[in-house]
Amino acid sequence: MTPFARRMVMTESPRVRRSAVSGRTLIALLAFVLGLGTIPHRVCERDAAAYYRGDAAPVDALAASVAQWTGSELSPASFATGSARFDGEWLFGTYMMAAMGFGQVALVSRQDSDEARAAQNVTRMEHCLDAMLSPAARAFDRDAWTLDAIASLDAPPHSTRDRGHVAYLGYAGLALGLHRVLVPSSRFDAVHDAIAKGLARRFEASRTGLVETYPGEVYPVDNTAALGALALHAKATHAAAAAGFARGLDAIRTHGVERQTGLLVQAVDATTSAPRDPGRGSGTALAAYFLGYADAALSASLYRAIRKELFRTVIGFGAVLEHPSDFGRGSGRADVDSGPIAFGFGVSATGFAIGASRMNDDDLAFGALYATAHLFGAPFDERATRTFATGGPLGDAILFAMLTAPRSAALGRLS
């Protein structure tokens, strides 16, 4: 042994020593848990109140960033998902969601008598509408139907070509309707009228009351966008809602909403309306947002189902399950609608629920959901812009539309 070595003998019991060690470790552990449970979500939630109130500075920073994305050249190749259809959907979705965001900001600005801000956002919105109506953005739908959606509106009424295209026409019609509320007369009026007329006719003629997205494929969420489009067209033109609107709304209530959970069925059979894919978070949350423009009661009903069945908080961070956990339905199964799923929580469901919660005046859920978007979206502020580093053009556009979704008071002033 070295001269420095010592033989040591304990003069107190190990029990006393161990408890002293445990006491100090326990305090550190408690401090860690306290920090984990109280600080992170509050840090991430700090901008939520400003977005919920609709403060100009954070909203305008996000709008500026989305304007940069949509001002640059985007193409289907920008969204190489591996499927040409989904690439095109994402391109179209980026412009559509951006248009909704700009329109919603313009709407609130108009209601607050800030005409300059409203005009700036209307200009940005019109750029997105042009892109959304371009042949490149229509290609995904045209390829599926071998017929262009806008061209199909010229088909003889009730002919075999006068059917479907509800996703393209519904989403485009919704954005065009919001624009028309802001600008009652514009170069978009003709196409907007044609879309609204065609959608109303197809709802009315449909055996199930629902319209196909692609041949043989019916997705209730796309139909809710079309119903929002019809409602906004009626409001903007000060006309009564078309008969097809009531029929479509009734079909959603009858065939689209699960009795057990109150969630929106993701897909139904085109012939029988039987559910083909059960109620899910992504479809229900997006439908609750769309229906805010069409039927506040149905939007609120879907939102309540999300709150009850799918919304959870983990150390203060809010998230929405893609599938109701108690049903044990493939919580790990992700697809293009759900986006990535982690521990059962869906990225799309959580993002869309931000808009649904704001439309339904649920500030608590809005704050908790925003905290999650802040944590995983990683916002980056620079030169009066805010971009979500993990979002890309589509992610930024969706969050912009959801964070600016009109509150009930603003929606009420629409009618």
Added chain:
Amino acid sequence: MSKRRALHVIAFAFAAVLLDLVLVRAMAHGHVAHVLLGAGSSAPPIGPALLAIALVVARFAAVVIAPGALLASAASLLAHVLIGPKGGSGDRDQRGAAASASAGGTSTISGTGTKSGGDDGAALGTGSSIEGRAT
């Protein structure tokens, strides 16, 4: 948690926060999300993919772990100030305890170690509650 470990944790937390800031900036400027999206179903470029993974890890550490870790460190340092250095009250760290336990009997635990002053000495299991005998 020893004083030295608490300081290490504080340094780690601040490093994670700093790394998060740097990676968010790099990811936003490099339009990394767009590049990854553009890869589609094929393998993404290695650089952007590594950057994205690093961001997720660093962000989780900086935002979720760091606050609690800082509080835990602060609590340990406060205990150090109020109660005294580890070992001063019979409190010792796991290394000393483990060394003692490894060679110990039932009522008298014995072991060997190197005595040195201050906290480090305490960390090595040579606190005031331990009687040292030269061998």
